[in-house]
Amino acid sequence: MKRHLLSAGDLTRDDAELVLRTAEEMRSLADRPIKKLPALRGRTVVNLFFEDSTRTRISFEAAAKRLSADVINFSAKGSSLSKGESLKDTALTLEAMGADAVVVRHGASGAPHRLAHSGWVRSSVVNAGDGTHEHPTQALLDSFTMWRHLAKDGGSLDGRRVAIVGDVLHSRVARSNALLLRTLGAEVTLVAPPTLFPVGVEGWPVETSYDLDAVLPKADVVMMLRVQRERMNASFFPTAREYSRRYGLDGKRMRQLQDHTIVMHPGPMVRGMEITADVADSDRSVIVEQVTNGVAVRMAVLYLLLGGNEPAGTTDGTTKGLSE
């Protein structure tokens, strides 16, 4: 694992498993009356959100606070500056304030990459979702959730079949999950209408299918992606109804699943579109648990990136605990 977490593809299997094991420890904290560790005392984590995402921001904020870091929330939305000026100038401002880690959410693919490699800042950069590119901590929390359900007691996700269903083309969650699950040994099948696959998906380390019903009976995990109704206006599919009929997960389809199969969703859900209420609220659904796990995984990431065991102020933000 490098100094930054920009792409799920940056993680080796050892890196990823270290994050998962660390997250397991962090998660046990949630069951204690005092949910706080002193690990990042005196360190500053900035949540830099150019796009609204209350749930991701809160998750990172909770993670940093439970590690006793100082948290600055910086919402750049509505800034009068142009996008470009705003990213660089904001970065310089944060650098001047002495941020140790910058958690960035941005509508432009590659913006965190730019932040990390432009020379604007020296702090660690964590990608909290960039455009239609990646969302690596989401993939980590998804893998962590699968791991807790399917790979207990030192097992692994090797050979586990994960179906990721929906708007793959516009999904940073799908990209990061495809990369990370492959690293962890799982077999990923992406399911979508042909219009919602990116060009060149055949070069990805995944299977693809246009037929949800053919994929469901073999899956150990079914991950539904959010599909915006507005996509039908750009002719990605004819109507929301037709999309739901062909690619939505409803009670009837759920009955095709194996007994142990879990249903996931990164949220926010569009109930009635890609998933029906009875599925989302069923025993198979681990959607709420994903949120809980999100805090634990983000604690693990911040802890490992910022070298939590170091006394404050002695490092320049380089990685401790993970190899450079």
Added chain:
Amino acid sequence: MTTYLIKNAAILGGDPTDLLLADGVVQAIGASVVELVETTFASDVETIDATGLVALPGLVDLHTHLREPGREDAETVESGTQAAALGGFTAVHAMANTEPVADTAGVVEQVWRLGREAGHCDVYPIGAVTVGLAGERLAELGAMADSAARVRVFSDDGKCVSDAVLMRRALEYVKAFDGVIAQHAQEPRLTEGAQMNEGELSGRLGLTGWPAVAEEAIIARDCLLTAHVGSRLHVCHVSTAGSVEIVRQAKEKGWNVTAEVCPHHLLLTDELAATYDPIYKVNPPLRSSADVEALRAGLGDGTIDIVATDHAPHPHEDKDCEWAAAAFGMLGLETALSIVQETMVDAGLLDWAGVAERMSYAPARIGRVAEHGRPIEVGEPANVVLYDPSVRRTIKASESASLSRNTPYAGRELPGRVVATFLRGHATVLDGKLATTPHEDTRSAPVSAGTPA
């Protein structure tokens, strides 16, 4: 006016010989030079040792963005023509997408006049096809053609004339004054929000794809329209293997279609987008290595007629940002010849005579410029470049004469160096540096286009 005696220059890479440039023309070549210097041009003679240098006709760029009027923070006619001279150009065609747009006789005459005042190379304004580049109604093409700027090339470059009826009418209309429509081939609906070449990499990077078919569909349509109305089409910055194939077929049918390729499309590939550094963001985008191979082959066999720079200066802040927010475009004038050497000459795809054809004769022909793109022969205008192909240089953005710094080649080593550029016998560049006094354009009136060479 200084007389230049150039010794041992290899004209088009041929055997070394002497050249005498005086009174704006090539006075003598070979053995007669010495005698003429002694008899007629004895005073104010500067001798240049051109041993090892290739002499080429002054280069002509059919696609330059000089940014003036409107974006003088990015480039001016003065700075852009300085960059052109340093790159070996004696004539550039200034694209119409200025602010205001060059869609009236007034604006094109302003650009033309600024070019004459700058004196580093001749500036031929390109007129917009449609008012304000809006793609809705024709600009006054005839007024621009009849103006002092004598416009013959019309383009909405930066935007595609996507409306088929408008394109047809434009092609028809310019027949009256032997004009040409230079099309920026980009189907707008297929490229909404497009950021880079559509392929496996764009999918992985999450950058919206610019598919090859969006270029090829327009080129195919325009070739058919051109044939239908019997007019003249020039395709700007061809970037895909499929486009080369379509142009090849149009030429085989005898249709009046010409095409250009940009230096960056001959050298760079879309893999560079993986850096997310928008210094590599350009429109049309950098393509695959297979496209690069097809473009080189097409330029070599003449399917692609010319190299044009699409020199596109942008201020620092428009590139010092995230990819999606950055402007499209890169500098090109000062590196074009080196890249053509690297990708074409050194690769054995083109000899120096071929370079003269692709970078001087043919662009002048397409632009209907009579006084440029002439062979280096006695009696011809003394527009000459001396180029040293034997050296290698590392590109430094800070050394550009352009006001902008958006070169994608910074830090890259390229072959060759322009040693001297002569515009009508006046040195605009000597010893690789700008000559101190710009050439004063003494021509009283625009020269008639005449019959194309």
